[in-house]
Amino acid sequence: MTRTEKLLPPVLSPADIQKFLGIGENKAYELLASSQFHVARVGRRLFVSRTVFIEWLEGKSEAKEVNRRK
Template sequence: MNQLDNYPEVLDVVHIQRILGIGRRQAYKLATSGSFHTVRIGSRIKISKTVFIKWLQGDNSYEHSANL
């Protein structure tokens, strides 16, 4: 079983932090960088696991479409 299978379909920044093995500040900076689609709910940032995995695998299609 893949390590990412253990995570929910909608990730929090803390999940990104754990998956990548980075600090909290770096995880928030990444989540707010515009590299992939995120949704803000109040002060919380949510990321689709599918979108995150595509970004992790090098699919920058969101980044390119966001700059149009």
């Protein structure tokens, strides 16, 4: 587990993402609505796996997407 991963809970809420990235609430929800990574919805609440978020942050999710297209 990387140092960054240790700073985050296993499942992230929009508030966790907002705090970690230093962005506003609206931007956090825009990011979650952007389809850049898988978001789980439980009722009206949104959640993202820490692993998926870190891969997106490090650009690893883009590499996977490029490989799928080939």
